[in-house]
Amino acid sequence: MTDTGIGAPVRRREDYRFLTGKGTYTDDINRPHQTHAYILRSPHAHAEIKGIKTDKAKKAPGVVAIFTGADMAADGVGGLPCGWLVHSKDGSPMVEPPHPPLVPDRVRHVGDQVAVVIAESLDQAREAAESIEVDYKPLPAIINTAQAAKSGSPQVWDQAKSNTCYDWHIGDKAATDAAFAGAAHVTKLDLINNRLVANAIEPRAAIGDYDTGTGHYTLYTTSQNPHVIRLLMGAFVLKLPEHKLRVVAPDVGGGFGSKIYHYAEEAIVTWASKKIGRPIKWTADRSEAFMSDAQGRDHVTHCELAMDKDGKFLGLRASTTANLGAYLSTFSTCVPTYLHGTLLAGVYTTPAIYCEVRAVFTNTVPVDAYRGAGRPEATYLLERIVDKAADEMKIDPAELRRKNFIPKDAFPYQTPVALQYDTGNYQATLDQALKMSDYAGFKARREEAKKRGMLRGIGIASYIEACGIAPSNVAGALGARAGLYEAAQVRVHPTGSISVFTGSHSHGQGHETSFAQVVSDRLGVPIENIDIVHGDTAKVLFGMGTYGSRSIAVGGTAIMKALDKVIAKGKKIAAHMLEAAEADIEFKDGKFQVAGTDKSKAFGEVAFAAYVPHHYPLDKVEPGMDETAFYDPLNFTFPSGTYVCEVEIDPDTGITRIVNFVAADDFGKIINPMIVEGQVHGGLVQGIGQALLESCIYDDKSGQLLTGSYTDYCMPRADDVPSFKVETSKEATPCTHNPLGVKGCGEAGAIGAPPAVINAIVDALSERGVTHIEMPATPERVWRAIHGTVARAAE
Amino acid sequence: MPSTVKMTVNGKSVSGQVEGRTLLVQFLRETLSLTGTHVGCDTSQCGACVVHVDGRSVKSCTMLAVQAEGAAVATIEGLAPAGGDLHPMQAAFREHHGLQCGFCTPGMVMSAVDLAKRNKSPSEQEVREWLEGNICRCTGYHNIVKAVMAGARAMATGKGGDDD
Ligand code: FES
Ligand code: FES
Numbered sequence: 014m015t016d017t018g019i020g021a022p023v024r025r026r027e028d029y030r031f032l033t034g035k036g037t038y039t040d041d042i043n044r045p046h047q048t049h050a051y052i053l054r055s056p057h058a059h060a061e062i063k064g065i066k067t068d069k070a071k072k073a074p075g076v077v078a079i080f081t082g083a084d085m086a087a088d089g090v091g092g093l094p095c096g097w098l099v100h101s102k103d104g105s106p107m108v109e110p111p112h113p114p115l116v117p118d119r120v121r122h123v124g125d126q127v128a129v130v131i132a133e134s135l136d137q138a139r140e141a142a143e144s145i146e147v148d149y150k151p152l153p154a155i156i157n158t159a160q161a162a163k164s165g166s167p168q169v170w171d172q173a174k175s176n177t178c179y180d181w182h183i184g185d186k187a188a189t190d191a192a193f194a195g196a197a198h199v200t201k202l203d204l205i206n207n208r209l210v211a212n213a214i215e216p217r218a219a220i221g222d223y224d225t226g227t228g229h230y231t232l233y234t235t236s237q238n239p240h241v242i243r244l245l246m247g248a249f250v251l252k253l254p255e256h257k258l259r260v261v262a263p264d265v266g267g268g269f270g271s272k273i274y275h276y277a278e279e280a281i282v283t284w285a286s287k288k289i290g291r292p293i294k295w296t297a298d299r300s301e302a303f304m305s306d307a308q309g310r311d312h313v314t315h316c317e318l319a320m321d322k323d324g325k326f327l328g329l330r331a332s333t334t335a336n337l338g339a340y341l342s343t344f345s346t347c348v349p350t351y352l353h354g355t356l357l358a359g360v361y362t363t364p365a366i367y368c369e370v371r372a373v374f375t376n377t378v379p380v381d382a383y384r385g386a387g388r389p390e391a392t393y394l395l396e397r398i399v400d401k402a403a404d405e406m407k408i409d410p411a412e413l414r415r416k417n418f419i420p421k422d423a424f425p426y427q428t429p430v431a432l433q434y435d436t437g438n439y440q441a442t443l444d445q446a447l448k449m450s451d452y453a454g455f456k457a458r459r460e461e462a463k464k465r466g467m468l469r470g471i472g473i474a475s476y477i478e479a480c481g482i483a484p485s486n487v488a489g490a491l492g493a494r495a496g497l498y499e500a501a502q503v504r505v506h507p508t509g510s511i512s513v514f515t516g517s518h519s520h521g522q523g524h525e526t527s528f529a530q531v532v533s534d535r536l537g538v539p540i541e542n543i544d545i546v547h548g549d550t551a552k553v554l555f556g557m558g559t560y561g562s563r564s565i566a567v568g569g570t571a572i573m574k575a576l577d578k579v580i581a582k583g584k585k586i587a588a589h590m591l592e593a594a595e596a597d598i599e600f601k602d603g604k605f606q607v608a609g610t611d612k613s614k615a616f617g618e619v620a621f622a623a624y625v626p627h628h629y630p631l632d633k634v635e636p637g638m639d640e641t642a643f644y645d646p647l648n649f650t651f652p653s654g655t656y657v658c659e660v661e662i663d664p665d666t667g668i669t670r671i672v673n674f675v676a677a678d679d680f681g682k683i684i685n686p687m688i689v690e691g692q693v694h695g696g697l698v699q700g701i702g703q704a705l706l707e708s709c710i711y712d713d714k715s716g717q718l719l720t721g722s723y724t725d726y727c728m729p730r731a732d733d734v735p736s737f738k739v740e741t742s743k744e745a746t747p748c749t750h751n752p753l754g755v756k757g758c759g760e761a762g763a764i765g766a767p768p769a770v771i772n773a774i775v776d777a778l779s780e781r782g783v784t785h786i787e788m789p790a791t792p793e794r795v796w797r798a799i800h801g802t803v804a805r806a807a808e
Numbered sequence: 809m810p811s812t813v814k815m816t817v818n819g820k821s822v823s824g825q826v827e828g829r830t831l832l833v834q835f836l837r838e839t840l841s842l843t844g845t846h847v848g849c850d851t852s853q854c855g856a857c858v859v860h861v862d863g864r865s866v867k868s869c870t871m872l873a874v875q876a877e878g879a880a881v882a883t884i885e886g887l888a889p890a891g892g893d894l895h896p897m898q899a900a901f902r903e904h905h906g907l908q909c910g911f912c913t914p915g916m917v918m919s920a921v922d923l924a925k926r927n928k929s930p931s932e933q934e935v936r937e938w939l940e941g942n943i944c945r946c947t948g949y950h951n952i953v954k955a956v957m958a959g960a961r962a963m964a965t966g967k968g969g970d971d972d
Contacts, residue, residue, distance in 0.1 A: 024902055031910025032898040032917065034844015034884035041843035136827075214848040214856055214945050215911040266846070266911025267945050299849040521909030521946045691905045694948035723853035723943065731939040731949040736932065762948070 018534035019753075022687035025526045026540075027519070036264040039218040039235050044292035047220070048077050050282055051138035052295065053128040053145055054304065055120035058154035058376040058716020059167065062118055065128060066146040073144060075137030078289050080281075081128045082117030090114065090284060093275055094249040095341035098492040099179045099350050102369070107179040110170045110374075112340040114250065114277035114284075120149070121169055121339035122376050123711075123718050124304025126277050131285060131293055154376035154716035158336040159313045161373035169339055169374035178337055178346070182369040183354040184430050189367035192328030196319035200402040206390045207788045208311035208336070208709040209702075210303060210726060211383045213520075215266020217306060218296040221282030225290050229257050232283045236262040237272045237518050238558020241495070243550050245275040245343065251284055255550075258283075262548040265520035269699070270382040271306045272520070273560050274343035278305075303721040308709055309383025311336040312349065312390045318398045324406045326417045328365040329357055331394060335372045338379035344560075345381040346372065351491050352387025352479070352561075358428035359395045360439040360477045360653055361417040366429045376716045382560065384699055384763040388478045396474040396768035400775065401784060410772070411447060414475050415440060421746075432479055434651045438679060441744035443475055443655045445677035449738050450657035458659075468662040468799075469672075470777025473655060474769035480757035481566030481650035481748075498645035499563070500555040501571035503532070503579050505638035507624035509617030510542040513575075516556015517568030518548050521695075522759060523688040524564060530684055531569055531753065535576045536616055537603020554641055562757030565684060566650045570751045574642035582634060583619045589630040590614050590622060650748045650756040654678035656697075658769040662777050667796030669705060669774055671735045678761055679742035682754035686741070689758045693739045696762020702729040703763070704770035708789050727789075815876050817842070818886025826873040832866075833857045835873035836883060844884040844914045848943070855942030858915035859883045865922035867941070884914035887921070897921050900959030901952070908946035916942050916952060924960035932957065 017023050030036050067079045093112040100106055115126050128145055132138035153167040160166055161176040169176055193199060213235075220233040230253060236242050239260040246260075247253045265272060282293040297305065312333050319328040335349035354368040385392075399417075403410040419426050421438040428434065447453070455471045462469035482488075485496040502514040513532055517524055529543040546552055559568075580600050587605030588595040597608050606613035614622075622629055623638040659673040676693055683689050706727040710719045720726040747754030767788060774790050775783060783798045814823040817840060824839040836842045836859070845868055848856035857868045860882040887895040894902065897920050907913040916939070923930055923938045930938065935956045936949070944952060 025905065025907075027910070028902040028907060029894070031907055031913050032884075032894060032901055033888055033890075034842070034914050036844070036910050038843075038846070038911065040847075041837075136829075212945055213909070213911075214854060214943060215846070215909065216848065264910065266848075267909040269945070299851065299854075523908070687905050691908060691947060691951055694950040695908060695946045696948070698948035699945070722851045723849050724851050728853075728943050728945070729949075730943060731953065732933075732936040734949060736950050736953065737948070 015534070017530060017540035019530055019684050021530065021685065023526055023530055023540065023685055025523050026529065027523065027525045038215055038264045038266055039220065039233050040296045042220060042233050042263065044220060044222050047292040047294055048131050048133060048289065049135040049138050050293050050295040051130045051135060051142050052126050052278060053130065053142045055123060055125040055127055057120055057149055057151050058123050059152040060120050060149040061152060062120065062127070063148040063150055067128065070130065070141045070144040073137065073141035075133040076141045077131045077133065078285065079128060079130050079145070080115065080285055082113055082115035085113065085115050085284065086117060089252070090280065091250050091252065093277060094245055095346060096343045096494050097347040098494060099181055099346045100492065101179045102182050107346060108170065108173040109341060110172060114280040122378050123716060124378060129281050129285060131289060156375055156377055156711045156713050156716050158311055158334050158373065158375065161336070161375050162334065162371055169376055173374050176373045176375065178372040178374060180371045181350050182367065184367035185365060186367045189328045189330055189365040192365040193319045196327050197322035198320045198406060200318045200398055200405050202398045202401050202785060203315050204394065204397060204785065205787050206310045206312040206314070206393055207703060209309040209383055209707050210709050211269040211271035211306060211309060212728060213267030213269055213271060216297040216299060216302045217272065217276065217278070219279045219282045220292060220294045221286035222292040223286040223290065229259065230283055231259045231261065232279055233261045233263065234279050235265050235272050237265065237268040237520060237560055238556065239518065239548055239550050240516060240556040241558050242275050242279060246280050246283065250280045259551045262518055265518065268520045269384040270309065270386060270560060273558065274307050274381055299723065300721055303726065304378055304718055307342040307379050307381035308338065309380060310390060311380050314394055316394050316398050318402050320402060320406065324408050324413050324416055326361055326363040329363050331357060331368045333370045335370055336375050336377065336380055337372050338375060338377045340379045342379040342381035345379060347492070348382050348387040353391045355430045355432050356388050356391035356479060357395060357430055359392065360419060360475050362419050364429060377711055384696065385760040386561070388760065389764045389767060392474065392476045392764050393768045396476065397771060400772045404779065404784065410473050411443065411452065414443060414473065432649065435648055435749045436746040437651060437653050438742065438744050438746050439475055439653055442653065442677040442679050442742050445740060445743060446655040446657045446675050449675040449677060449740065450659065450673060452657065462661055468664055468777040470660050470773045470775070472658045472769045472772025472776055474765045474772060475655045476761065476765040477651055477653040478760060478764050479649040480562035480652055480760065481646050482561035482563045483649060484647060485645050495557070496645065497557055498643050499557055499567040499571040500641065500643050501568065501575045502554050502639065502641040503572065503575040505579060505620045507621055509538065509620045511538060512544045512546055513572060514546045514553040515568050515572060516553055516558060517564040518559045520559070522559065522564060522692070523685065527565065527684045527688055528569060528572060531572055532576065535573065538616060562652065562759040565753065565755045566748065566751055566757045567644060567646050569753055569755060571642050571644035573752045574644050575640045578640035578642060579638060582638060582640065583616065585630060585634045586619050586622055587614045590628065647750040652678065652680050652756040652758060652761055654742070654761060654765060656765040656769040658773040660773040660777055662774065662795060664799050667792035667799065669790060669795060671701065674735055675738040676762070677740050677742060678758065679745050680758045681745055681747040681756040683741060684755065689741065690739050692758045693762045694737055696760060697737055697766045698729050698734050699763040700766025701734055701770055704767045704788050704790060706733065706789050811874065813873050813877050815878060816880045818882055828874065830873045831869055832871040832873050832876050833868035836868060842883050842885050846911055846914060848911065853943065855915040855919060856912050858918040858942065860918060860922065865919050884918060887917065896962035897924060897959035900962060901955045904951050904955035904958060906947060906952040906955030912942060912944040916944065920956040920959055923956065924963045928960060928964035930957060930960055
């Protein structure tokens with residue numbers, strides 16, 4: 014390992030610009046002669062639009078133009094597409110309602126886009142919007158996930174009976190029923206996975222810039238995947254060919270899923286820029302973000318676990334209602350299905366599993382993937398019911414897990430819910446986490462806490478996730494409407510420096526460092542001579558973007574494939590230069606060497622020869638050194654691990670304090686351990702936020718968003734969370750099907766933390782007869798749970 | 809009615825036309841093109857906009873530009889010489905991986921510098937409490953806390969630049 018190669022904790026190369034205020038985020042960009050857009054949004058959760066009067070507003074100072082849904086429809090603008098087609102149990106396709114960027118006739122959630130005002134300044138646009146008269150006829154709204162499909166509930170879409178988008182299932186129902194029939198014990202649990210808001214600190218923004226001279230469009234946007242936006246907006250919404258449309262996602266201030274999707278505002282500013290012949294900038298304020306960024310989670314689940322008398326798992330059943338909000342966001346439909354139902358084997362040998370998911374429309378902001386996406390929901394369900402089963406069976410929760418783990422010699426392991434795990438060692442991370450947390454010493458700590466009047470609890474979660482999304486043929490067979498490969502280009506310049514173009518966008522993950530480490534390691538070129546380029550469709554050949562912990566596993570492998578091509582070409586050139594047979598050339602430590610001799614050419618010399626081909630095998634190989642590769646993964650990757658959380662609860666106030674939190678993760682091979690740990694920390698706090706603090710709440714009747722700002726939506730702050738002990742597995746199992754052996758690490762923390770925290774709280778409260786508590790376990794909820802069954806029942 | 813406002817920003821005197829309602833952060837970002845100061849919320853909660861006004865950290869979204877008349881304002885751009893070595897607090901953030909997407913970072917660093925001036929060797933708990941008004945969604949705070957403690961020590965041992 015060199016100090017900039019694979020495995021080194023290289024300090025990040027992107028940090029200098031961020032630390033000195035020189036980052037370039039979308040809102041930092043200004044185009045000459047730029048105008049500003051303000052989006053008029055619905056104040057109602059559900060209402061018919063009887064008419065929109067804009068005459069007065071159009072005359073307001075500074076106004077350049079006002080457009081409504083009717084204007085966009087008249088121009089043939091299409092709706093925002095959904096990228097994944099899910100079929101119901103009966104084989105029928107999901108209900109796919111239209112999703113126009115500006116709504117012409119009926120608003121379906123608070124914040125729905127009704128009109129855009131474009132003016133010389135944002136203040137002028139906002140003021141003018143106040144004089145637009147929209148004649149709304151309010152309609153009853155449906156908000157509640159569990160109620161949505163019930164008869165008599167208000168209907169969001171006429172074509173979606175019982176507000177149902179699809180009624181899907183996976184697994185063998187008959188086998189699962191049989192397993193339950195033969196069970197010695199069945200544990201049952203009802204739980205809610207609370208709705209969350211991703212809340213990247215950079216609000217979304219978009220600048221549409223139509224060039225009247227060339228007819229080219231440029232969109233600057235806060236996106237995790239600019240090529241996907243170009244594809245979706247170009248092909249489906251605005252019907253623009255790719256060569257006329259450039260999408261730039263410059264520095265992006267966090268995404269966590271919420272910046273994957275194609276949003277209405279992107280289409281609006283791009284389209285309207287041509288209409289007015291000037292650039293248009295739109296930047297969300299935080300209140301707008303709360304009512305327009307796709308939200309996360311929101312599942313209501315009943316599950317059951319069947320066991321034999323020794324606690325061996327025989328079968329698992331889960332029935333979930335998933336809230337998709339008012340419209341289908343880009344990847345919304347695959348989240349509760351293929352990213353959730355397929356994960357229900359977890360790390361266990363459960364032989365029979367059956368899961369059904371009803372996805373419902375409600376008058377709320379659309380729900381889509383948020384850090385973890387489906388996998389946190391599956392893991393929460395599973396790790397909660399395993400703990401409840403342990404309690405009922407009077408088996409130690411660590412023991413019950415160990416008893417049911419897939420053994421480390423059982424790989425590849427085919428689960429009953431479609432996935433095939435390539436490799437893993439769950440015992441190792443469990444043992445490691447138990448040791449790190451001094452699990453054995455917990456009883457004494459509990460006793461000590463008791464003396465101080467505190468309730469102390471410990472909770473375990475052993476998670477697995479399917480990352481490195483995804484083999485295109487598998488995804489396609491399951492309904493994906495896009496491929497899920499990644500693209501890379503390695504351009505070696507004449508003097509040996511290198512530009513690497515990748516479709517994996519970086520918005521906090523540190524690709525500019527870790528990807529450069531991969532290249533430095535493979536080519537033996539100093540890291541200073543390597544530049545990682547991403548985020549611009551005019552520079553990067555193609556890309557499917559960053560989500561599902563796929564960047565290093567899929568994007569990194571694409572880079573490796575391109576590097577292989579560079580080396581193969583270099584060998585041909587070197588063979589000629591060294592007057593040796595190509596087969597005798599080996600590439601090592603940055604040198605092309607004739608095997609068994611000291612004759613060699615440095616990488617830079619070969620690169621130079623490729624561009625100054627005076628003595629060059631022109632009959633065999635073209636000049637230049639610039640190679641591209643597309644990589645489509647052979648399988649998902651399967652990071653796994655165990656988290657242990659220890660809490661202390663003050664029974665008088667219900668306040669929970671996390672006193673210890675340890676994480677032992679198996680991410681396979683690690684490129685940059687410092688970055689990996691940072692990813693885990695961030696995920697853990699998002700998971701702890703879900704468990705203790707965060708919840709997106711609408712008024713059940715009016716559909717008004719009650720948590721529409723940081724004053725009401727409780728974001729984790731520095732003094733809410735502890736420092737962590739984070740380690741990677743001492744017996745890590747490298748991924749078997751990518752050349753780097755990597756699995757991905759971005760989502761693990763958000764997946765494993767919520768059940769670890771809730772298990773710890775339930776453990777602490779178990780002596781008061783509590784067997785479950787919903788997230789977020791706020792002091793009020795905890796206090797009510799402690800103070801008797803009456804309060805609990807009233808909840 | 810637009811009026812003229814004058815102040816020093818990062819040691820240079822500047823002036824510009826502002827509306828009565830123009831926020832200091834807007835003046836910095838839009839009039840002076842100092843886009844290192846960020847806006848992450850509209851309720852004065854996130855701290856992405858923290859700058860120093862007369863040596864103290866202030867959320868520049870809570871202050872009108874006209875209120876900064878005559879003041880000495882320091883932004884993230886002024887902490888280290890352009891293109892030069894990082895200020896010890898910035899260096900500590902880099903060394904301890906106290907930033908990911910970088911969006912909260914300017915506000916975090918400016919807050920941290922103010923803390924370090926008041927408290928040469930803050931404890932973990934003191935750092936966490938001080939940063940209560942700065943939200944980071946990426947890092948989970950763990951490494952920010954480490955960075956701030958190390959940055960404060962580095963500033964105290966004399967390597968600390970004076971930003972205001
Ligand atoms: S922008 Fe100033 S506190 Fe959020
Ligand atoms: S580094 Fe992204 S918000 Fe803090």
